[in-house]
Amino acid sequence: MSLTVASCNSDLINSFTAKKTNSFSNLTKIVRIGHQPFGSLFYLKAKGSLETRLAKMGWSVEWTEFVTGPPILKAIGQGKIDLGYAGVTPPIFAQSEGIPFVYIANDSALPGSIGIIVPENSPIRTLADLKGKKIAATRKTSAHYLLIRALTQGGLKLKNAELVDLSPPKAQEAFLRGEVDAWAVWQPFLAKLQETMPAHFLTDSEQLINDRNFYLASRSFASDFPDIVKTVMGETRQMANWITKNPERAVDFITARTGMKKTTARSLTKSRTYDLLPIQDRAVEEQQRIAEIFFRLGLLPDRIWIEDRIWKQKLDL
Numbered sequence: 001m002s003l004t005v006a007s008c009n010s011d012l013i014n015s016f017t018a019k020k021t022n023s024f025s026n027l028t029k030i031v032r033i034g035h036q037p038f039g040s041l042f043y044l045k046a047k048g049s050l051e052t053r054l055a056k057m058g059w060s061v062e063w064t065e066f067v068t069g070p071p072i073l074k075a076i077g078q079g080k081i082d083l084g085y086a087g088v089t090p091p092i093f094a095q096s097e098g099i100p101f102v103y104i105a106n107d108s109a110l111p112g113s114i115g116i117i118v119p120e121n122s123p124i125r126t127l128a129d130l131k132g133k134k135i136a137a138t139r140k141t142s143a144h145y146l147l148i149r150a151l152t153q154g155g156l157k158l159k160n161a162e163l164v165d166l167s168p169p170k171a172q173e174a175f176l177r178g179e180v181d182a183w184a185v186w187q188p189f190l191a192k193l194q195e196t197m198p199a200h201f202l203t204d205s206e207q208l209i210n211d212r213n214f215y216l217a218s219r220s221f222a223s224d225f226p227d228i229v230k231t232v233m234g235e236t237r238q239m240a241n242w243i244t245k246n247p248e249r250a251v252d253f254i255t256a257r258t259g260m261k262k263t264t265a266r267s268l269t270k271s272r273t274y275d276l277l278p279i280q281d282r283a284v285e286e287q288q289r290i291a292e293i294f295f296r297l298g299l300l301p302d303r304i305w306i307e308d309r310i311w312k313q314k315l316d317l
Contacts, residue, residue, distance in 0.1 A: 029058055029059045029060070030059065030060050030061065030062055031054065031059055031060075031061055031062070031082050031083065031221075031225075031228055031232065032061075032062045032064070032080065032081040032082045032083070033045075033061060033062070033063055033064070033081065033082065033083045033084070033232070034063075034064050034065075034066055034072040034075055034076075034081040034083070034084040034085070035063065035064075035065055035066070035084070035085055036065070036066060036067070036068070036069065036072070036085060036086075037065060037067065037188050038187060038188040038268055038272075039085060039213065039272070040107075040236050040237075040239050040240040040243065040274055040276065041085050041236060042065075042254075043239050043243060043250065043253070043254060044235060044236055044239045045063045046253070046254060046257040046258065047239065047253075049235055049238075049239070050231075050232060050235045050236075053231060053235055054228070054231060054232075057227075057228070057231065059228060064081065067167055067168055067169065068090075068138055068141055068167060068168065069084075069085075069086030069087050069089070069090035069091075069140075069141060069142075070086075070090045070093065070094075070138075070140045070141065072084035072085065072086050072090070072216075073086060073090050073091060073093075073094035073099055073101065073216070074094075074099070076094075076099060076100075076101050076216065076217075076218050077094065077097070077098075077099035077100065077101070079218070081218075082217060082218050082221040082225075083104075083215070083216065083217050083218075083221070083229070083232060084215075084216050084217075085213055085214070085215055085216070086213065086214060086216060087141060087142035087186070087211065087212070087213050087214070088142050088145065088209070088210075088211060088212060088213075088214070088286070088287060088290055089140055089141050089142050089144055089145045089290065089294075090140055090141060091103065091214060091216060091287070091309070092287065092290060092291045092294060092300070092304065092306075093140045093294075093300070095291075095304045095306070095308075095309055096291075096300045096301065096302065096304050100218065100219040100220065101216050101217065101218060101219055101309065102216065102217055102218075102219050102222050102309050102310065102311040103214050103215075103216060103279050103284075103306075103309055103310050103311060104214075104215045104216060104217050104222065104229060104233060104279070104311050104315065105214070105215040105233055105276050105277060105278055105279060105315060106212055106213065106214050106215070106276075106277055106279055106280060106283045107212055107213050107240070107273065107274070107275050107276055107277065108212060108273040108275055108277070109205075109210040109211060109212045109273075110205070110211050110212060110213075110272055110273055113186055113187045113190075113205075113211060113272050114142055114143065114146055114184075114185070114186035114187070114190075114204065114205050114211050115146075115184075115185065115186075115190065115201050115202070115203055115204035115205065116130075116135070116146065116147065116150055116182055116183070116184045116185075116201075116202045116203050117175075117182065117183050117185060117190070117193075117199040117200060117201055117202060118181065118182045118183075118199065118200050118202050119175075119178070119197075119198075119199060119200070120197075120198040120199055120200050122181065122182075122200060124181060124182060124202065125200075125202075126154065126202075127150050127151065127153050127154025127155075127156070127202065127203060128154040128155055128156065129154075130150070130151060130154060130156060130160075130161050130181075130182060130202075131154075131156055131160050131161060132160070132161065132162075133161050133162070133181035133182060134161075134162045134164050134179070134180045134181050134182075135147060135161050135162065135163055135164065135180060135181065135182045135183070135184060136164045136166050136171035136174055136175060136180040136182070136183040136184065136185075137163055137164070137165065137166075137171070137183070137184040138165065138166065138167055138168065138171070139163070139165045141186075142186060142205075142209070142211050143184035143185060143186060144163075144184070145209060145290060145293075145294075146184050146205055146208060146209055146211070147161075147163065147184045148293070148297070149208040149209055150184075150202075150203055150208060153203075153207075153208060158297065164180050168185065168186075168189040169189075171183050171185065171189075172185075172189060172192075172193055175193070175197075176193075176196075176197060182202065186211075187268050187272065188264065188268050191264050191267040191268050192264055194267070195261065195263065195264055209290075210286055212283060214283075215233060215236070215276065217229055217311070222311055222313075226313050229311075230313075230315060230316070233276060233315060233317065234317060236276050237275070237276040237317050239274075240274035240275050240276050241274070241275070243269065243274040244273075244274045244275065247266075247269050247270065248266075250265075250269055251265045251266045251269055276317065277317075278314070278315040278317065279310055279311070279315075284306050284307060284310060287306040288305070288306045288307075291303070291304050291306060
C-alpha cells in the first residue's frame, strides 16, 4: 500500500514507487507504506527524506495512496503493504476481522478535521433534524462513528436515519446533486468541497469523539524489522514538527509538489495537529470504548481487546 498494481482496491487512487534505478540499484529490501490524501505521511512522501535515510540502511520505499483507511488495513492483511495510517474506526473493524496488525503510534485528537455538513440553504439546523434524512458516510471509518455519536446526541438512533454508504468522492457527487441531505466527511474532502459549494457545518467531532489517527504496521513486519519501523516513525515525526513550526512554508511546499490550490492547502494545514506520539494509554482506552459501542450495536460479531494489538517495543522519539 507490491501495491503498484492498480487493481488492489477500488479505493486505491495512486501508486508511487520511490525507488530510483541509479542510486538504489543495489537495494533488495523495500518498505511499502500506505497513506491517505493528506497528513504527515503525505508530506513525507513529497519531501523524499525517508528515502535518503533508508538508503543508508539498504532499503527503498514504495508509497501507495488510498482514499480511506479500511483498504489500507485490508492491504496490510493481504501482505501488500507494511505500514499505514488510519483513523479510529478502521483498525477496530480490521481487528475484528482478524487482520494481523499492530498499533505503533498515534497523533493528537483533531476536532476540526471531521464533521457533518448540510447545504447552506438546508432546513436542517440541529442534530435532531437528521431524523428520517439520508446521510452520506463511509462505513467502517471515523465518519461512520461520528454519525452514530451525533445521532445519539440528537436523541436519535442509527435506524432513525438512512446511512448511505459511499466513498468520499462518490459522497461528494451525491451531496452536490442533492441526492443526500447531509454528509459526514473529513479533511481534505471537506476543504475541497468548501471551495466549490457553500455548506453549513452542522457539527464537528468536538464533544462527540476524540478523532485521531493511528500509525499501524503489519504484525510480522514490526516484529522482523523494528529498526525500520522506528526510522519511518522518526522521520514522520520530524516532518510533523516541521509542518507545525512552518505552516506557511508547508503550504507552499505541498502546493508546489501536488498542484493543490493554496487556499485548500492552507485550510487543511490549519485544520490539523501535526504530531506523532508513542501509543498513549488514553488513546487505547478511547479505542476500547469505541469498540464496545460497535459491539453493542451489533456491528462487531465479537468483543475485541485493543491492548492485544499494541506494539510492545519502546518507540524512542
